[in-house]
Amino acid sequence: MKHLFNCIILAVFSLPVQAAVLELVPRQGGMLMPEVYYHADTDSVTVDLSALYDLFGNPIIAQLTPLLVSNPGDTFDPASPWFDYLDPSRQGLSFTRRYGYDMDPMTDYLPANRALWIRNLGSSPELSFYDYMDAQYNPDNAAPTWNPILGTAGTSNAVYWNGGMWHMPVTAPPAPPGTTNYYSATIEIYVVNTDTGEEVTNSGTSFVLTWSDVPDGRPALAIAPTATNQFSVSCPTPTIHWDLLAATNLTSTNWIVCTNAVQTQDANSFITFSNATAQQFFRLRRNP
Numbered sequence: 001m002k003h004l005f006n007c008i009i010l011a012v013f014s015l016p017v018q019a020a021v022l023e024l025v026p027r028q029g030g031m032l033m034p035e036v037y038y039h040a041d042t043d044s045v046t047v048d049l050s051a052l053y054d055l056f057g058n059p060i061i062a063q064l065t066p067l068l069v070s071n072p073g074d075t076f077d078p079a080s081p082w083f084d085y086l087d088p089s090r091q092g093l094s095f096t097r098r099y100g101y102d103m104d105p106m107t108d109y110l111p112a113n114r115a116l117w118i119r120n121l122g123s124s125p126e127l128s129f130y131d132y133m134d135a136q137y138n139p140d141n142a143a144p145t146w147n148p149i150l151g152t153a154g155t156s157n158a159v160y161w162n163g164g165m166w167h168m169p170v171t172a173p174p175a176p177p178g179t180t181n182y183y184s185a186t187i188e189i190y191v192v193n194t195d196t197g198e199e200v201t202n203s204g205t206s207f208v209l210t211w212s213d214v215p216d217g218r219p220a221l222a223i224a225p226t227a228t229n230q231f232s233v234s235c236p237t238p239t240i241h242w243d244l245l246a247a248t249n250l251t252s253t254n255w256i257v258c259t260n261a262v263q264t265q266d267a268n269s270f271i272t273f274s275n276a277t278a279q280q281f282f283r284l285r286r287n288p
Helices: none
Strands: 035-039 044-048 062-064 094-096 114-123 128-133 145-149 158-161 170-172 181-193 205-213 222-227 230-235 242-247 263-265 268-274 281-286
Touching (some): 044 205, 170 181
Parallel strands (some): 062 205
Antiparallel strands (some): 094 170, 128 145, 181 205, 222 230, 230 268, 263 268
């Protein structure tokens, strides 16, 4: 029986003395801002992507980075809505907020009956997009937000944009050890007639954003058959700091802690399973 699996492993780090509990989501690098122009004569938008290239014309790619790489030892506040997604003790996703959108100061004014929308025309399946607002920059002093957008978790692939500077977080699982993955999304910004609710014909412009994705230094899980209708999942690191989690779907929000007995052999810790489920995914979660 074939077994598919995905491994998200957390390496043991010694917590520094001044480890912090983060209230905000780091940008993970400097701003990369496509500049958007509205053109009143054509009722359309164009996008200047020059900020996404260096002085030699080479593209600058935003890196999806796990917190274990950017802030070793730090954690997120458990009360924050992004805690279950980004904290190393939970999913520990790679993330970045480097790409953002901004209206250029030289743009024409948007008429009262026009609005700008951003649409995801297609993206790598590993990517997820979120509308993020932290308490520090929330003008209404409302609770922080972390809401899926642009097709993530079944949402619409389009979202309204008020024209202000917006750095939406993008996430993906950390890359496997020893590799760097690359993902992309085709984004379109277009005009909507707010009187009719209809998109203005030929008003949009599209462009491609690219992300690199790095590992977080964790060792790989291994899977191997052990007997008829049995297999084991092993890890070369001690299991005292980690829980092994399993799910039948990689994008599941219901990862279950495996309670099977942990055994050791040749400096490896392993757990044995039966072939009761045709497809399983496994990852390690750091104990809080």
